[in-house]
Amino acid sequence: METAFTPFASFGGGLLIGLAAVLLMLGLGRIFGATGILSGLIFPERCPEFAWRATLVLGMVMAPGLIFLATGAWPALDVPVSPLIIAIGGVIVGLGASFGSGCTSGHGVCGLSRLSLRSLVAVPTFMATAAITVFVIRHVIGA
């Protein structure tokens, strides 16, 4: 399935993602790691920590609706894989992000920006294994 090359929208969206990471550091002194925030909601430790994570996630979830209200169209979301594949991928993502201490936002955006040595190792690692996985699934197995 082809998707359109969208350099301007993607760069603009990236600027907003970066702005959010900076705002969280400015306000709460925290890294914007989506998996860590999600994990903090599922396995809450202390109530004040739970509350800001909950409102942060609420803001995140409201974004597509706001775009619909502003433009009359929902953002594109095409899922080219089966439910079983989504579920398997999700479990592996959860395991990997937990053991690797981060995901695309935590290591990718925040870690690279901090020049964290761990993130400088983690990001090329997960980019490489993602590319290999897509190649194997689409062009070796041929799914």
Place this chain on the structure above:
Amino acid sequence: MMKLIYAWATGLVFGLGIAISGMMNPAKVLNFFDIADTWDLSLAFVMGGAVAVTFIGYRLVWRRATPLFEDRFQVPNSNVIDARLVGGSALFGIGWGIAGFCPGAAIPALGMGRWEVALFLGAVGLGLALARILKGQSILPRSASA
């Protein structure tokens, strides 16, 4: 209360960025990795824009003594490169390449009201719980460590 509203607004900015960038579209994410066929380079622009702002913004913010709503910055300071980091990251990439979603993209995508997103995030939760069990951490509500 101001802190909670601030966190909400921060989440909204992040979600808008994810939605506008195309990150929440698994077809686009998977095509970014499919260099051999339907390659779509867009996501490199997402990462470039996000890192450029964060790289500069963090350094401006760290000129302050404290954050606005907390008494200190909580930034990881470990430099340990071990099998857990590399293996976990490798596994994360495999899962990302299988499903086309990552957590930061899927959370805002939940607002689209699509069951595939809920299924993915439920599975991520299961993976996080499995990892906690494997690490010997509690998955009960009153757990002690992060």
